Amino acid sequence: GRTDHQLKLRGHRIEAGEVETVLTRHPAVLDAVVTVREDEPDLPRLVAHLLAAPGAEPPAAAELRALAAGALPGPMVPSAFVVMERFPLTDNGKTDRAALPAPPTALEEAPDRVAPRTPTEEVLADIWEEILHTTVGAEDDYLLLGGDSLRALHIVSRANDAFGVSLTPRDVLVHRTVAALADLVEEQVLSELEDAARGDSDHDER
Structure with a gap:
């Protein structure tokens, strides 16, 4: 029942609904909204905003990228993920995609990351x-x-x-x-x- 939004990213046509459906297969994801953002000039990217399932730990970005990469072509794999408590809504109760926040620029540190050695x-x-x-x-x-x-x-x-x-x-x-x-x-x-x-x-x- 998901309404698809067709997006364009560097010449590729992307059905947002297809990406959103794959992301919601993750047990910790209740809902997903996928958009193309250009928060940096001339660097558009596919961003997924997510609602975590009740009682679930927010899913790790690496897990979500791996899930998407296993089911979708490369251009349809989001490059950033934002977990939210609720999506902003328009006056008629639909998700306000234009009001979704930019992904944070804070650096993430993984516990098993191998530091550069040379x-x-x-x-x-x-x-x-x-x-x-x-x-x-x-x-x-x-x-x-x-x-x-x-x-x-x-x-x-x-x-x-x-x-x-x-x-x-x-x-x-x-x-x-x-x-x-x-x-x-x-x-x-x-x-x-x-x-x-x-x-x-x-x-x-x-």
Whole structure:
């Protein structure tokens, strides 16, 4: 009986009702409302506002992302979740989607998070945290943190400037942890150093 709202996100058509139905399969979710928000200029994202089931602990964002990712295409997986006591209503008693609050920017800390272990991981984790607005561990999955292809573009721009490498957004989407991306960065840096040393050696021989 859910009324679908069709949304557009970076060229993708998204039936909000499909996403909401999947999220309400979680035993701790009583109801869900999904919207596209642009709280940061030029960075639209899919956000889910939720009502927790009576007596239930608020569901963890990672659980909800995993649930959505298992049933929906990537563009339909929300990148942020907001648990509320009640939804704002319009004068005629319907959910007032325009009055839903922005997701908080406070960083979440998971108890089992693996801290960055190398200088490269530390720099990359800082970049991810600034772009994704959440605490990032060395082994956290980029997509489950709410990352997408547009944010990957911002991340590689910052990382390429920081390390002098040539990462692409696809590298972030394939190497989906800080640790894996750090390995790729270090491989590129080492390869460039070896190429430079080989060039110097060839020049000396001549």
